[in-house]
Amino acid sequence: MKGPNLQMTAILSFLIHVTFIFIAVIVLKEINHRAVSAPYIVDLVGSAEIEEGITAIPEPEAGAIQESAVQPEEEKAAILNKKDARQYATNRIAALQATRRAKLSVGLRKVLSLKGSAATGESTTSEGGGEADILDTYYAKIKGEIWKHWILPETGNKGLEAIISITISQDGTIKKYKIEKGSGNPLFDRSALKAIGKASPVSPPPYEMEIGFRFTP
Numbered sequence: 001m002k003g004p005n006l007q008m009t010a011i012l013s014f015l016i017h018v019t020f021i022f023i024a025v026i027v028l029k030e031i032n033h034r035a036v037s038a039p040y041i042v043d044l045v046g047s048a049e050i051e052e053g054i055t056a057i058p059e060p061e062a063g064a065i066q067e068s069a070v071q072p073e074e075e076k077a078a079i080l081n082k083k084d085a086r087q088y089a090t091n092r093i094a095a096l097q098a099t100r101r102a103k104l105s106v107g108l109r110k111v112l113s114l115k116g117s118a119a120t121g122e123s124t125t126s127e128g129g130g131e132a133d134i135l136d137t138y139y140a141k142i143k144g145e146i147w148k149h150w151i152l153p154e155t156g157n158k159g160l161e162a163i164i165s166i167t168i169s170q171d172g173t174i175k176k177y178k179i180e181k182g183s184g185n186p187l188f189d190r191s192a193l194k195a196i197g198k199a200s201p202v203s204p205p206p207y208e209m210e211i212g213f214r215f216t217p
Helices: 002-056 062-108 131-147 186-199
Strands: 110-115 162-168 174-181 209-216
Touching: 110 131, 131 186, 131 209, 162 186, 174 186, 186 209
Parallel strands: 110 209
Antiparallel strands: 162 174, 162 209
8 A cells, every 4th residue: 555655646746846847937938028028019119109200200302401501691691782782872872962062052152252463352332122132242341351351472473373161150250261272372371361360250141151262363
């Protein structure tokens, strides 16, 4: 009775151990498979999503990139060109208007001649009440007022000519004067300026005016 019991026990023990080992091997394989496959599956899904997202974005064409890079510079240049053209036009118009005003001023401004050798200091009177007559009378008056203060220097040159412009305020004060054309002889020019300075204030004009005086020997 003892022999068969030992043999059966050994066989059963062997079967139990084999079964246990087999089950352990299967369990370990399953654990290893799950431990490795889970990250592998996640990586594949992540890569697919990234690749899908990348392919979903269209790549810009080379021409579009070049155009977008150049277009702001072209627009900036166009804006600057417009500003420059507008500024040039404004400056040109202002220059033309200034030239026109200068020509108009010279054309309308009265230039009176004073000769050192002639009796230009005598005033004249005009009959009639027109504005031209009033101005002619005034011009003759201030010519005499300036001429009587002019001491003609002995230059020996009869071809000298100096043009001096003066501005007369309404109270008769000569508030500024300048040489527009010098005679080339400083002594002659200074004598004309000195006569103007001594004559101020002159007879009050009807309104503030600018008058030119041509001084000749």
